Structures are given as structure tokens and as C-alpha cells.
Amino acid sequence: MKKPQDLILVIFGASGDLTVRKLIPALFNLFMKEQMPEHFVVLGLGRTAMDDEHFRQQMESGIERYGKNKGQAPDRKAFCQHLHYSSVNPSAQADYAIIKEKLEALERKCPCEGNYIFYMATPPSMFEIIPQYLQAHGLNKQGSSLPSRLVVEKPFGVSLESARTLNRKLQNYFDESQIYRIDHYLGKETVQNMLVTRFANGIFEPLWNRNFVERVEITSAESIGIEGRGAFYDHIGALRDMLQNHLLQLLALVAMEPPSQIDATAIRNEVVKVFHALRPIKEENTAKQVIRAQYSPASSGGKPLAGYLDEKNVRPGSRTESYVAMKCYVDNWRWGGVPFYIRTGKRLTNKVVEIVIHFKETPHRLFCPVSSELNHNNQLVIRIQPDEGIVFKFNMKVPGAGFKAQAVDMNFNYSDLGNAYISEAYERLLLDCMNGDATLFTRGDAVEAAWKYVDPVLAAWHHNPEIPLYSYPAGSWGPTAADELMEGENTAWRKPRSVD
Numbered sequence: 001m002k003k004p005q006d007l008i009l010v011i012f013g014a015s016g017d018l019t020v021r022k023l024i025p026a027l028f029n030l031f032m033k034e035q036m037p038e039h040f041v042v043l044g045l046g047r048t049a050m051d052d053e054h055f056r057q058q059m060e061s062g063i064e065r066y067g068k069n070k071g072q073a074p075d076r077k078a079f080c081q082h083l084h085y086s087s088v089n090p091s092a093q094a095d096y097a098i099i100k101e102k103l104e105a106l107e108r109k110c111p112c113e114g115n116y117i118f119y120m121a122t123p124p125s126m127f128e129i130i131p132q133y134l135q136a137h138g139l140n141k142q143g144s145s146l147p148s149r150l151v152v153e154k155p156f157g158v159s160l161e162s163a164r165t166l167n168r169k170l171q172n173y174f175d176e177s178q179i180y181r182i183d184h185y186l187g188k189e190t191v192q193n194m195l196v197t198r199f200a201n202g203i204f205e206p207l208w209n210r211n212f213v214e215r216v217e218i219t220s221a222e223s224i225g226i227e228g229r230g231a232f233y234d235h236i237g238a239l240r241d242m243l244q245n246h247l248l249q250l251l252a253l254v255a256m257e258p259p260s261q262i263d264a265t266a267i268r269n270e271v272v273k274v275f276h277a278l279r280p281i282k283e284e285n286t287a288k289q290v291i292r293a294q295y296s297p298a299s300s301g302g303k304p305l306a307g308y309l310d311e312k313n314v315r316p317g318s319r320t321e322s323y324v325a326m327k328c329y330v331d332n333w334r335w336g337g338v339p340f341y342i343r344t345g346k347r348l349t350n351k352v353v354e355i356v357i358h359f360k361e362t363p364h365r366l367f368c369p370v371s372s373e374l375n376h377n378n379q380l381v382i383r384i385q386p387d388e389g390i391v392f393k394f395n396m397k398v399p400g401a402g403f404k405a406q407a408v409d410m411n412f413n414y415s416d417l418g419n420a421y422i423s424e425a426y427e428r429l430l431l432d433c434m435n436g437d438a439t440l441f442t443r444g445d446a447v448e449a450a451w452k453y454v455d456p457v458l459a460a461w462h463h464n465p466e467i468p469l470y471s472y473p474a475g476s477w478g479p480t481a482a483d484e485l486m487e488g489e490n491t492a493w494r495k496p497r498s499v500d
């Protein structure tokens with residue numbers, strides 16, 4: 001990975017949680033791996049009054065507290081010397097003159113020929129205002145070799161209409177090639193490994209279609225609840241928070257056609273084609289194709305777990321889903337008729353993110369009568385979290401007389417790669433953005449296509465209170481109704497352990 005050109009990274013909302021927990025520790029990791037530019041400055045901005053020293057102290061404690069690599073005190077100090085802070089109000093246009101002056105002053109310290117990244121780590125209400133004022137002050141076009149980049153955090157809209165409006169506004173002020181929409185799932189090593197597993201191995205791709213794949217299962221499960229974020233979450237829910245973005249991105253990586261090359265345009269073109277091929281969910285099919293639910297009070301290990309409605313700042317009687325499972329079809333030549341089951345939820349049994357490719361069963365059950373442990377369907381389990389790796393489940397003869405067969409695992413764990421360091425998602429994404437590589441960022445048309453797919457579900461839920469909102473005990477694997485989504489005899493969701 002090449003070292004990025006000298007630059008100034010400007011973070012709006014730098015007094016917030018994302019900056020201290022994710023962005024600064026990720027930049028510090030890159031610094032320790034000597035992957036930061038030769039000369040760089042991070043300029044934090046926010047309304048909170050702070051000087052450089054106070055900001056540096058806070059960020060240094062953030063590295064110690066949240067960093068994967070905490071380094072030694074002299075490393076942290078050396079890194080923090082690159083950090084600066086200015087107190088400005090991003091809603092006030094006049095303050096952008098201050099930002100511009102500050103950038104000019106910092107350029108004298110760190111000549112970077114106008115190579116700027118503007119990272120919007122603010123609430124989404126600021127995503128339209130900041131780019132407008134940056135453009136008004138000519139800050140959208142800097143850079144002699146790289147244009148300035150604008151990083152947009154999630155959520156990107158709450159509906160198709162709001163995502164479209166946001167896209168149009170951003171694209172008024174910055175060119176699409178300058179806009180980097182974060183989906184931090186795409187920064188995960190194992191998610192990127194999907195592309196390598198599929199397209200660097202001759203054995204998988206011939207099987208990767210409706211002729212050999214029976215179904216695909218994608219799970220993103222969290223064991224925690226909404227953790228005090230009720231005021232935010234209760235207006236969003238699992239479908240908007242997780243499924244529309246992260247799960248559909250994973251689905252696209254599983255389902256996409258091989259790109260002609262590994263670059264931002266080729267890969268993102270294929271992703272968009274998958275979204276366009278998703279079979280629309282009609283209102284009359286919503287109840288049987290999409291299951292929504294809320295967690296109910298339960299106990300785990302003698303400890304009581306609150307139900308969703310008892311969580312702080314959740315509206316009384318709220319019908320916001322903390323769990324959603326959906327059956328999707330990708331209507332194209334490769335996937336015609338293959339169901340993709342995707343689910344996500346809070347307060348489930350384990351924290352796990354995985355993709356399971358279930359292959360079709362053997363055409364003839366030779367060994368069925370002698371083994372109950374036999375699984376006729378091979379499975380390829382791609383573990384994204386927490387133990388990154390790949391498991392291939394297949395059948396082996398049990399040593400001894402007769403032909404007793406049993407399912408066994410062929411297991412690859414990333415941790416087995418010895419000293420291989422698995423980057424944090426934000427680390428990879430920040431590095432790519434610094435290098436001007438948008439491959440792992442979501443393109444505007446893809447965000448809209450994903451919203452176009454889920455919008456009718458949200459509308460059906462809104463208009464039709466008859467569509468059930470199920471409940472599931474906190475700490476369980478979700479509502480039993482989700483099992484009924486599954487087609488076929490004895491077909492059920494996998495119940496993955498945290499460590500498989």
C-alpha cells in the first residue's frame with residue numbers, strides 16, 4: 001500500500017464520539033505502521049471551545065482507551081503533535097473564512113498543495129450545510145494533483161427521497177468522484193476477502209450460482225441492546241440502521257458478477273447491478289417476506305435484560321423494530337430462484353457477522369440411513385466478526401467399519417496467519433481516502449438503489465398496522481416467525497456461536 005501524499009485532514013464534529021473512539025485511533029495505527037503521509041495535519045473543528053493542547057490530550061487518552069495499537073507514550077505524543085483544533089460553528093457561513101485562514105496557516109507548516117479531506121463526523125443534519133459552505137469558500141476544488149475529498153458518515157438519508165435530496169445537494173457542491181460515503185462494513189478485512197475468495201480461486205466461481213447454491217444466509221447479530229441510544233434508534237430501527245446499508249452491501253458482494261478489474265468504477269458498477277436486480281417486495285408480500293420484531297424482557301445468567309420498550313428514551317408503545325429478517329431474490333441469470341435470507345438484530349444470543357453459502361444437497365442420499373450427523377448440504381461460512389475466517393463444512397467417512405459419514409469443518413482463521421495484522425475498518429477506509437481510492441465507499445447511485453429496495457417495506461409497515469410486529473426474548477436468536485421465512489423442509493437459520 002503506497003504512502004499517501006502530504007495532506008490536511010479536517011474533521012468536523014471533532015469533539016464527538018466517533019472522532020475519539022474510531023478516527024483518531026485508526027489514524028494512530030496508520031502512523032505506527034508508517035502509512036501516514038510524510039507531512040500531515042489533522043484539524044479538528046467543533047463548537048466546543050478547546051485549544052490544540054486540550055484536543056491533543058483528549059485524543060491521546062482516546063488512543064490509550066480505544067486504540068488497537070496503543071503504542072508508547074513518545075509515539076502518542078509524536079502523533080498528537082500533528083493534531084490541531086479550531087472552535088468554529090459549522091452552521092455559520094462566516095466561520096468558513098476562519099477555517100480557510102487556518103488552512104492557509106497550516107499549509108505553511110505542512111505544504112500539501114491544497115490536498116484536503118473534509119470528514120463530516122457530525123450529526124446528519126449537517127451533511128448538507130457543510131459542503132455548501134465549503135464550496136462557497138472555494139474549498140471544494142483544492143489540490144494540485146488530488147481534488148479535495150468529502151467524507152460522509154452514515155446514515156445517508158432515512159428514505160429514498162431523503163437520500164436523493166442529499167445526493168443532489170452534495171453533488172451541487174462536490175463532484176461525485178470527490179464524495180466518499182462511509183459504510184464501515186466495507187472496511188473490514190473479511191468483507192474485502194469475499195472478493196479474493198470468489199475471484200482468486202478457480203474452484204468457487206463455477207459453483208457460485210443457482211445450479212449449485214441452494215440459499216444464502218447473511219447475519220449481523222448484536223448481543224447488546226440499544227445502549228442508551230433510544231432517542232436516536234427509536235426513530236431509525238434495524239432496517240434503516242443496518243439492513244439498508246451493511247447487509248445489502250454484503251449481499252451485493254456475494255451476488256455480484258466478476259468485475260473486469262479491481263478498481264472503484266468496475267466494482268461499484270457490479271454492486272449497483274445487483275441492487276437493480278433485487279426483486280421488489282410488494283406490499284401484499286411484506287408480511288410473509290419481511291419479519292420485524294422487538295426484544296422482550298428476559299434474563300441471562302440470572303441477570304435481567306430489559307425489553308426494548310423499557311429502554312431509556314424509547315417512546316411508549318413504540319413499533320420500531322430492533323430485529324428484521326428478509327427473504328430477497330436477485331432476479332438475474334446467475335441467481336434466478338435462489339433465496340437470500342438476511343437478518344440483523346439487537347439483543348440476540350451472540351455478536352456475530354457471517355455469510356453462509358448453502359450448497360445444494362447431493363443428488364442421491366447414499367449415506368442417509370447410517371448417520372444422523374450427516375449434513376447433505378455443504379456450507380461455506382465466511383466469518384466477518386468476531387473470529388475472522390472461513391469454514392468449509394463437508395462430509396467425511398468416520399473411520400471404522402461401514403460407511404458412517406459425518407460433517408466436519410475445514411477451517412481457516414485469520415489469526416492463524418501468525419503476525420498478520422487485521423486493520424480496523426476505519427483504518428483501511430481512511431488510508432484509501434487519503435490515496436484517493438473510492439473502491440470501498442458507496443457510490444451515490446448504489447445508496448439510492450438500496451433505498452429504492454427497502455422503501456416499499458417501510459411504507460407497508462407505516463400504512464398497514466396489521467403487519468405483525470413480533471417479539472423475541474432478549475438474548476435469544478430472534479422471533480420464531482423468522483424461521484418460517486425459510487423455504488424447504490428442515491431448513492433453519494444457523495445459530496452461530498461467537499467462536500465456531
Ligand SMILES: NC(=O)c1ccc[n+]([C@@H]2O[C@H](COP(=O)([O-])OP(=O)(O)OC[C@H]3O[C@@H](n4cnc5c(N)ncnc54)[C@H](OP(=O)(O)O)[C@@H]3O)[C@@H](O)[C@H]2O)c1
Pocket residue numbers: 012013014015016017018019021022045046047048090091120121122123124125126153154155
Ligand atoms: N460514534 C460512532 O461510533 C458512529 C458509528 C457510525 C456512524 N457514526 C456517525 O458519525 C457521525 C458522528 O458521530 P458521533 O457519535 O461522533 O456524533 P456526536 O458525538 O453526536 O456528534 C459529533 C459532534 O458534532 C457536533 N454537533 C452536534 N450537533 C451539532 C449541530 N447541531 N450542529 C453542529 N455541530 C453539531 C458536536 O460538536 P460541537 O458541539 O463541539 O460542535 C459533536 O461533538 C454521525 O453522523 C453518526 O451517525 C458514528
